[in-house]
Amino acid sequence: MIDASINKNIERIKLKLKTIPESPGVYQHLDETGKVIYVGKARNLQRRVRQYFERYDDKTAKIRMLVRNIHDFRVTVVATEVDALLLENNLIKRYQPRYNSLLKDDKTYPYLCITHEEYPRLLYTRNRQTHGEYFGPYPNQRILRELMDIIDKLFSYRKCNHMQKRPCMKHQIGLCKAPCAGLQSRQDYMDNIANIRRILKGDFDDIVQELTRQMLSLADELRFEEAEIIKRRIRLLKDYQGRSTVVNTSIRDVDVYSILSDEKYAYVNMMRIKNGSIIYSFSNEVKKQLDETDEEILSTVIPTLHERTQSTAREAVVPLRVTDLPDDYLQQTIPTRGDRLQLLELSLRNVKAYQIQCKHQRALVNPDEADPARKQQHLLERIQKSLNLPMLPMHIECFDNSNIQGAYPVAAMVRFTGGKPNRKEYRRYNIKTVEGPDDYASMAEVIYRRYKRLSDEGQPLPQLLLVDGGRGQMEVARQVIQDQLQLEIPIAGLAKDDRHHTSELLYGFPPQVVGLKPTDPLFHLLEQIQNEVHRFAITFHKEKRSRGTFRTQLTDIPGIGEKTARDLLLKFGSIKEVKLQTESDLARIIGPAKAHLVTQYFKEL
Numbered sequence: 001m002i003d004a005s006i007n008k009n010i011e012r013i014k015l016k017l018k019t020i021p022e023s024p025g026v027y028q029h030l031d032e033t034g035k036v037i038y039v040g041k042a043r044n045l046q047r048r049v050r051q052y053f054e055r056y057d058d059k060t061a062k063i064r065m066l067v068r069n070i071h072d073f074r075v076t077v078v079a080t081e082v083d084a085l086l087l088e089n090n091l092i093k094r095y096q097p098r099y100n101s102l103l104k105d106d107k108t109y110p111y112l113c114i115t116h117e118e119y120p121r122l123l124y125t126r127n128r129q130t131h132g133e134y135f136g137p138y139p140n141q142r143i144l145r146e147l148m149d150i151i152d153k154l155f156s157y158r159k160c161n162h163m164q165k166r167p168c169m170k171h172q173i174g175l176c177k178a179p180c181a182g183l184q185s186r187q188d189y190m191d192n193i194a195n196i197r198r199i200l201k202g203d204f205d206d207i208v209q210e211l212t213r214q215m216l217s218l219a220d221e222l223r224f225e226e227a228e229i230i231k232r233r234i235r236l237l238k239d240y241q242g243r244s245t246v247v248n249t250s251i252r253d254v255d256v257y258s259i260l261s262d263e264k265y266a267y268v269n270m271m272r273i274k275n276g277s278i279i280y281s282f283s284n285e286v287k288k289q290l291d292e293t294d295e296e297i298l299s300t301v302i303p304t305l306h307e308r309t310q311s312t313a314r315e316a317v318v319p320l321r322v323t324d325l326p327d328d329y330l331q332q333t334i335p336t337r338g339d340r341l342q343l344l345e346l347s348l349r350n351v352k353a354y355q356i357q358c359k360h361q362r363a364l365v366n367p368d369e370a371d372p373a374r375k376q377q378h379l380l381e382r383i384q385k386s387l388n389l390p391m392l393p394m395h396i397e398c399f400d401n402s403n404i405q406g407a408y409p410v411a412a413m414v415r416f417t418g419g420k421p422n423r424k425e426y427r428r429y430n431i432k433t434v435e436g437p438d439d440y441a442s443m444a445e446v447i448y449r450r451y452k453r454l455s456d457e458g459q460p461l462p463q464l465l466l467v468d469g470g471r472g473q474m475e476v477a478r479q480v481i482q483d484q485l486q487l488e489i490p491i492a493g494l495a496k497d498d499r500h501h502t503s504e505l506l507y508g509f510p511p512q513v514v515g516l517k518p519t520d521p522l523f524h525l526l527e528q529i530q531n532e533v534h535r536f537a538i539t540f541h542k543e544k545r546s547r548g549t550f551r552t553q554l555t556d557i558p559g560i561g562e563k564t565a566r567d568l569l570l571k572f573g574s575i576k577e578v579k580l581q582t583e584s585d586l587a588r589i590i591g592p593a594k595a596h597l598v599t600q601y602f603k604e605l
Helices: 010-017 045-051 061-069 081-095 141-154 186-200 204-220 224-243 294-308 338-365 372-387 439-457 471-484 521-546 562-572 575-580 583-590 592-604
Strands: 025-030 036-042 072-077 111-115 122-125 132-135 253-261 265-274 277-287 315-317 331-333 395-404 407-417 427-430 464-467 491-496 502-507 512-514
Touching: 010 045, 010 072, 025 045, 025 081, 036 045, 036 061, 036 081, 045 072, 061 521, 081 294, 111 141, 111 186, 122 141, 141 186, 141 224, 186 204, 204 224, 253 294, 253 338, 265 294, 265 338, 277 294, 277 338, 315 338, 372 521, 395 439, 395 521, 407 439, 407 521, 427 439, 427 521, 439 471, 464 471, 464 521, 471 491, 491 521, 502 521, 562 575, 562 583, 575 592, 583 592
Parallel strands: 253 315, 315 331, 395 464, 464 491
Antiparallel strands: 025 036, 025 072, 111 122, 111 132, 253 265, 265 277, 395 407, 407 427, 491 502, 502 512
């Protein structure tokens, strides 16, 4: 569990965690202003919410940032996992939380809307302000206008903004039956609207069958001219349906989803299959907020698109199983052959084309976004200019220490080459000359060992040394590099605030603050280096602790085991301090019998 250095509200949060039920539901994380910054669903609320505040060092940088900003949380218990899924979807739409991955704003895509009026209209719109039933969004305007043209030829409906008292020009040219003047009954008008709705939902076969019955009935009654009108409508519908990609007609009502991801974005395609035809295809972009996996993104995107497109499908063809998507909400199919596999491959081709399109658009707006190497080069040039370095810092090295009250002291170094981690050059160090928790001395030892070896072997030195710490650590590094080793390596420090957050970049002697905003990409790069060396040091420290037994001079004392030795070191910090304690002081920690063994042992040395 994290401590107050990471989140100052942790004690209150710990108490609240104990009250969360082990039930399915939705949780909301709030910042200090009360704003919702993340919404999630869970099968077990207590277990899921607790995970955010445990194993902090194993989490990604973005999740650690979320955890630091959680001031409070609230939970809503629901009856089933499906209810949790739907509630999460609604809350994300309502609050647009900062740390949730969201579909790119689709306000640029057009919709078709059947208005909620006494005599509804069919509107083409790019926003959802009108009160009505929406269909879309349609990414391809050509298909949408073609669909509207088919509907206009098949069914008459009013297109005027206000109902007039007498027929207008549209009635005279046959585009409207003038319900405003009572020349068309409301029942007949609403039947037309119902058929339009069915077309927009892709129910072509049902409408064709119904129109065929009407045509035959009119023919039986010898009303051949009216039957011919119905026949032309049927031909129009079949022609339009024939232009859709036709698959196996046994596939009646299915949604197909595919996804591609890169470091920052995910791209999702959805295809609607109705009665053997592809009636709808839509691709969208998702900006990752917490380094989400494809499965996590699909668990949010699928319900959103399912609702937004008013899909009636109960089956989803997907490239991977989404465990957070209950089977009683959508039955998932991961095809390995047949028509469904072909549909999935077609969806994947669509999403690949969309990914290329998005990257090309970003490249036109921001060339650095499309060329990561160019972006990193630009950041390195900014570092050189900001710190007035003699050379471009192609190689940046950073050190960090890790120990528990002096036990298992280790250090780590990471090297970034060209602004990217160079893991082959990472180094681990066991502290050999320092006793107890002395970060300054540990830092001095590993810096000396590192650069003494590079200097002796004639290997190239880094163009910048980053010290994980403030002015004190920088001065230690300066004394080793300049005074002892007589080397010229620029030294900068990354200082943290009282909440253990990276707060400022220091450079020069005496050190001066280099003005960088926390939102600056350059600040993000330096913070990434600091987080990486911290992660690497912590990982090494954990591995060392897990190997073998805890062994110090204390465990060499007959009758003193690992637990007693650890208790003494955690209390007093080092063996040197343990030696200075009286027997009564030790007895308060480990009891009189063991205290006597320890004091006698050191007296006899």
